[in-house]
Amino acid sequence: MSLPIHLRSGGLPSWAIRVGATLSVAGLLLWIPTHGSDSLIDTCTTATMLMAAAMSLNLLLGFTGQISLGHSAFFGIGVYTTAIGVTRWGWSPFVTLPVAFAVAFVVGVLVSLPALRIKGVYLALVTLALGLVFPAFVKWPKIEWLTNGSRGLDKTGFKFNKANPTYELFGWNPWGNLRGQNVKPFYFWVGVSIVALVYLVCRGIVKSRMGRSLVAIRDNSTAAAVMGVNLAVTKGIVFGLSAAMCALPGSLSAIRTGTVTPDSALLTVAGSITFLVIMVVGGSGSLWGPVLGAVVYQFIIERTSGWSDPNRIPGAVRPLFSWSDVAPGSGIFALTLILLMFFAPFGIVGLWHKAVATVVTVVPKPAGTASVVHQETAPPES
Amino acid sequence: MTLLDVQNVTVNFGGIVALDGLSFAIEEGHICGLIGPNGAGKTTMFNVVSRIYQPTAGSVLYRGTELLHVPAHGIARLGIARTFQNLALFPTMSLLENVMVGAHSQGRIGFLRAITRIGAAADNRRTRDFAGDLLQQLGLGHLAFRPAAGLPFGTLKRLEIARALASRPKFLLMDEPAAGLPHGEVDELGHTIQSIRDEFALTVLLVEHHMSMVMAISDRVVAMEFGRKIADGTPTEVQSNPAVIEAYLGSPT
Numbered sequence: 001m002s003l004p005i006h007l008r009s010g011g012l013p014s015w016a017i018r019v020g021a022t023l024s025v026a027g028l029l030l031w032i033p034t035h036g037s038d039s040l041i042d043t044c045t046t047a048t049m050l051m052a053a054a055m056s057l058n059l060l061l062g063f064t065g066q067i068s069l070g071h072s073a074f075f076g077i078g079v080y081t082t083a084i085g086v087t088r089w090g091w092s093p094f095v096t097l098p099v100a101f102a103v104a105f106v107v108g109v110l111v112s113l114p115a116l117r118i119k120g121v122y123l124a125l126v127t128l129a130l131g132l133v134f135p136a137f138v139k140w141p142k143i144e145w146l147t148n149g150s151r152g153l154d155k156t157g158f159k160f161n162k163a164n165p166t167y168e169l170f171g172w173n174p175w176g177n178l179r180g181q182n183v184k185p186f187y188f189w190v191g192v193s194i195v196a197l198v199y200l201v202c203r204g205i206v207k208s209r210m211g212r213s214l215v216a217i218r219d220n221s222t223a224a225a226v227m228g229v230n231l232a233v234t235k236g237i238v239f240g241l242s243a244a245m246c247a248l249p250g251s252l253s254a255i256r257t258g259t260v261t262p263d264s265a266l267l268t269v270a271g272s273i274t275f276l277v278i279m280v281v282g283g284s285g286s287l288w289g290p291v292l293g294a295v296v297y298q299f300i301i302e303r304t305s306g307w308s309d310p311n312r313i314p315g316a317v318r319p320l321f322s323w324s325d326v327a328p329g330s331g332i333f334a335l336t337l338i339l340l341m342f343f344a345p346f347g348i349v350g351l352w353h354k355a356v357a358t359v360v361t362v363v364p365k366p367a368g369t370a371s372v373v374h375q376e377t378a379p380p381e382s
Numbered sequence: 383m384t385l386l387d388v389q390n391v392t393v394n395f396g397g398i399v400a401l402d403g404l405s406f407a408i409e410e411g412h413i414c415g416l417i418g419p420n421g422a423g424k425t426t427m428f429n430v431v432s433r434i435y436q437p438t439a440g441s442v443l444y445r446g447t448e449l450l451h452v453p454a455h456g457i458a459r460l461g462i463a464r465t466f467q468n469l470a471l472f473p474t475m476s477l478l479e480n481v482m483v484g485a486h487s488q489g490r491i492g493f494l495r496a497i498t499r500i501g502a503a504a505d506n507r508r509t510r511d512f513a514g515d516l517l518q519q520l521g522l523g524h525l526a527f528r529p530a531a532g533l534p535f536g537t538l539k540r541l542e543i544a545r546a547l548a549s550r551p552k553f554l555l556m557d558e559p560a561a562g563l564p565h566g567e568v569d570e571l572g573h574t575i576q577s578i579r580d581e582f583a584l585t586v587l588l589v590e591h592h593m594s595m596v597m598a599i600s601d602r603v604v605a606m607e608f609g610r611k612i613a614d615g616t617p618t619e620v621q622s623n624p625a626v627i628e629a630y631l632g633s634p635t
Contacts, residue, residue: 212479223472227483227545229483367510
């Protein structure tokens, strides 16, 4: 049989592959909290937060072509909405999630107002200003009564007590022990739920009329307007949604760590850059790109976290990194980014598509009501 | 019946007057050729009708509606579609998706319904089949799943027409559809324009430099120079108009 094998979209083999892939992902998700080590669960929970943030940025930048360097601020809005809600007003942490979503949506729409008139580098600068202002704003003395300034807030997390017992599913407990001994699986599931929600929202939009109009705005906004796309409203809603979805992992971060400070990494512009790089490495403009990017990023960071001590660097790569007295994780990731930009401008997902295309090509269903006429298949992306 | 009535439209770019009190009217069902030397303001006129440029003065009535009060994205819903001189396609999308975006003004699925998926699948199927049929009709069906980037210019020009037709227009503005086509294909394109006019009951405003094609298929021709109308009439009248001959060939001194 000659490669690539042609599979008809919607045919049995293509369905079998989809079901198989879904089951493997589900299996992996169940395996991590039940059989993985505590540190693996922690790593994966952090990865889910980065995934959700990078996915929300992807909807705005990857699909709509509107750059934002201010997503750390939206993440921060999530963090602080939860922290303030829990500590100042005694809300239950999970009530703060929808509130954070709503607050970030409004702020996102407001930020989009200048974005309607500017693009490219100028938009990058305006949103960069937002990212820079956020930590300073939180430390502003006039709102210290709310945010507690640069000291930050603590006890922002979930208070586990007798009211939150262990939940068992058929005698088996994937949630962790909620009485306070081991709550890591519980946060893992919250993270996974947020990612699933963000993924479904993005997927629903991308695969619809609105998704096509977003890519149209990215590719040629004048032509998009002539086709009837309301640029102002569409960009505004996407900005708002993207901001709102980015606030969700922010809320989780406040709930999970129990303390928030305005200068923690993901709340500063460094956070925006992290989301951006994860999105690009994974594959911008693809639904799974940020997921893969976040996994790769977080695992590189974890694997190399001890490397500031040269003795802990594995022998083979020791000469490469021993000169550095900080953990080289972000450096390695940056190098990955540069290499990928040369060899796979569409990121890990682009590489994956290229590899798969040599083995399997999915032939789309013919489009049209007329009797089926031969339609050429898409060539592998070059 | 008059479909489009352009009255005294003036467009200034800084100190340059691109359109200088231009007036003309188009009858419903006609193919109206808009000719003139480069820089006469033909494309500017297109950009005024599709609301990309805001004129400094004048009025553009479409079926009695003042177009200058309609936002750019509202034009498609009124039944006005256009093609672009230098291609304004969506290069990363497939041909099929390009045409599906063309049908944007026909769709009803907004963000809420897209996220909740209420009726979204049915809408996609409908739009997809409609777009597929249009591609077949313009002889592009076999390329439906190819990305637009990298295909030959002539193919992409046809794609522009298919995309414009996807909004089910009543009035189609075509900006140099024959530019860049090999000579043999120009006549064929002329036939295509006539046949889509008849089939879709269109009124067409055509900017074109291939005079033989313009004269062959137009019911009326408007000639422009320096942002002003210099002649208006049937193709034969315009061809013999001294002002037109002078604009193209210079005055015999």
